Amino acid sequence: MVAGRGAELLRSATSSRRATFLELFFDLAFVVALTRVSQRFADLGSDTGWTLVAGLGRTLLLFLALWLIWSHTAWITSRYEPERSIIQAVVIGTMFAALVMAVTLPRAMEERALPFTVAYLMVMVVRPLVIAAALRGHPRRLVPFRLAAWAAVAAPLWLVGALGPDQLRLPLWAAALAVDYLAWALGWPLPWLGAAAVGRWRIAGEHLAERYQQMFLIALGESISIIAIVFSGMAYSAERAAAFVVAFATSALLWRIYFHRAGLLLTEALGRAGMPGQLGATSQRTHALIVFSVLVTAVGYELVIDDPFGPPRPTWLLFVVGGPVLFLAARVRLEYEIFGRLPWSRMIGLVVLLLVTPALVRWPPMVGLSVVAGVLALVALLDAWRSRRRPLEDSASPIGRETPGSHGPEA
Structure with missing residues (x-):
């Protein structure tokens, strides 16, 4: 009975596989964000040497932070039922945070570092806790807890980078982003709980x-x-x-x-x-x-x-x-x-x-x-x-052929 609590939040076999209008609305914030990324790159057109390399590194870092937010959101709406009110609220909240990141992005490595960081951490730390609370007693609530725990580990690096000297911002943020991406690759492992291998997730x-x-x-x-x-x-x-x-x-x-x-x-x-x-x-x-x-x-x-x-x-x-x-x-x-x-x-x-x-x-x-x-x-x-003259062939991916049961239970 406990396992059934919060189960209505998970996608069912009959759930629509198409993207919802809310998700397309959410993407509008990333239209703005990608425009700002492109503009930062364009501003580097006349730079040379170390100035160019540093500028490319800063812009790449900001893009990867935005991509992590978008990717996590895409996985959330593929794993959980996007028509549920709590998931819709999560998507809307993420959209606002992404918009804040987008409008601060042109100067995110300078004087607007703090609002960029706060918006990012609100998504990475607070959002999974909201989902975990909505899952109530369901066993899969441990997955968003893992996400929040690892994001909290990287949070000091983000905040010190935003509040500290400008010359330390790039290395500190690069280290923080590396932690966030490494956590995803490893399945956010925690002591006594192990990892939640993404490969075993049940998603649409x-x-x-x-x-x-x-x-x-x-x-x-x-x-x-x-x-x-x-x-x-x-x-x-x-x-x-x-x-x-x-x-x-x-x-x-x-x-x-x-x-x-x-x-x-x-x-x-x-x-x-x-x-x-x-x-x-x-x-x-x-x-x-x-x-x-x-x-x-x-x-x-x-x-x-x-x-x-x-x-x-x-x-x-x-x-x-x-x-x-x-x-x-x-x-x-x-x-x-x-x-x-x-x-x-x-x-x-x-x-x-x-x-x-x-x-x-x-x-x-x-x-x-x-x-x-x-x-x-x-x-x-x-x-x-x-x-030409060949029929459209079927996919034959060598990745993900196994069934979940052959490598342990689904996460």
Whole structure:
């Protein structure tokens, strides 16, 4: 009887696998957040040396903090019933905290560090305690308790970093974020309780896959928004118009390459997995790379549209070429997760981009963006050639094939 208390909060087999309107509403806060991340990257366009490296590190850290918040929320609505009032309240509260993080993000490493930190810790520490209380006597209440305990361990690092000297903020926050990510990877182990291995979690795999796909589309939409805003805010020229067209084509190619086969079958793969938590956790890391790569690529659009045939700036290649390189690498990883193979078309694209990058240092930014678009078009054509006259294959993921009972009880 005790185990039944709070059980109504867990997803049932008959629960809808589609994302709710509340979750789509929640994503609006991350549209704002991703815009701020892109802007921080764009501000680094003229930096060099250690200043550039430090700026990239700070922005990456802020992105990873936001991604952790979004990922945890996606798992919550895949594990618990999103139509329950308490879960809806949790999502709304998380949305407000994410919005606070978004509006403070441009100066989160400077004078707005404290409100950014407080909003982050409210989600990481308070939210799991609310869920644990709502679960009442259910055995799975121990999982959110674990989350809160580990977040409390990292909290002093976040707070000291926010309140202490500016030069200590980056290393302290990096250490805190490492604790938060390590805790997830280990299953938030506690003395006498052990770990709650994410791979054994009972989640709605199809729902989680849809949430990853939606976040990718949000990032892609952010890149389209940057193209439009930058081009409309500049004096018209044929060169900028050409850069506008090539940038849009590049985003369209990213969409095509992601959803060709593996991206399209992500929902099926997670739905079929005996242990969807295993595949979901791996895919979470892959989609962090994919979303990040799209944001970096979008910064390249902004830099090129601003001055398509300006003097060569080697640091711009970090965005113009580095973003697509990271995207193809992550897409190779996704292919393995869905089919257990390495796609030769994306491997070819990856190698070509790496080989031509040294030569692009001497050419204007527009040349670099055009080469990237050409390589991505080659990858898309190779995909189409391989798939012609072949039926859509089923997913054959090597991850999460086992059933929960073969590795202990579900968490």
